[in-house]
Amino acid sequence: MLEKEKKIWMDGALCDWDDARVHVLTHSLHYGLGAFEGIRAYRRANGKTAIFRLHDHIQRLFDTCKLIAIEPRVSFEQVMEACGELLRENGLTEGYLRPVIFVGDGAMGVYAPNNPIRTTIVAWRWGAYLGAGALDNGVRTKISSWVRHHPSIALPKGKIMGQYTNSILAKREARTAGYDEAILLDVHGHVCEGSGENLFIVKDGTLITPPLSASILGGITRDTVLRLARESGIPVLEQPFARDRLYLADEAFFTGTAVEVTPIREVDDRSIGAGKPGPITKQLQARYFDAVKGSDETHPEWLTLV
Ligand SMILES: Cc1ncc(COP(=O)(O)O)c(C=O)c1O
Known part of the structure; x- marks a missing residue:
């Protein structure tokens, strides 16, 4: 409550x-x-x-x-x-x-x-969306049997109330099976996003996330993290990938206003990298928190003082 x-x-x-x-x-x-x-x-x-x-x-x-x-x-x-x-x-x-x-x-x-x-x-007031410990230790995820909206059926770029039945079905399925969060693919098997968050992987030092042309919400946290990564000199690719690349990633994490930057430590019972948050995830998580609530004032346009 x-x-x-x-x-x-x-x-x-x-x-x-x-x-x-x-x-x-x-x-x-x-x-x-x-x-x-x-x-x-x-x-x-x-x-x-x-x-x-x-x-x-x-x-x-x-x-x-x-x-x-x-x-x-x-x-x-x-x-x-x-x-x-x-x-x-x-x-x-x-x-x-x-x-x-x-x-x-x-x-x-x-x-x-x-x-x-x-x-x-x-x-x-809202604390850590995926529960205490998620931000530090990462979450266990499951690829959903539910497929993310097709752009000829719905409007993935809209944050539209009714579209969230898809997210709720995926989330419930994952939680019932004992996982923290669901990952949805599109009809072609490309990785899209979580039930309420965008997804990134790291492979050989490069940060990779599905492109905006995918059936994903254009996340504002996704955009923030991409900008912080580029500013930190981390190579970035916005590119489609299937579940095999996700399984073999060195690191993975979710981004979203609610989840902030939450590491993914497992997908379908396979450890991601060493099974704990990796160095690039930790670096970007720290940079994100510095931007939203720390002392990083390099993007004043992101901050509306209350
Ligand atoms: C389906 C979905 N994807 C991604 C996100 C992340 O978007 P943002 O970073 O703008 O919160 C959200 C949250 O709004 C979402 O509901």
């Missing part, structure tokens, strides 16, 4: 946590059309709170709305502002932000173009 906070932002104004309610005929609840984001704010080494890459997250939120052809009734700037306001009002110096743009109640049936488009933002 997440810890209740004081306020939630609904359609342009703050309301009390318990008053943020919707009707059971909310269209998105029935059919899953809606956009959402996951954003983290951190307290930095200098004691100030900053939201990490807020503009990029809100851009993806509005891009997702464009992909699914819904028109938010709130502006980009309003949502940006509201994220900071929500943290301040709740007295959160660190936390996770969840903006959701969804189709409200009115008409039913899949074609309901005139239902109101509603926006809410919730903030809460």
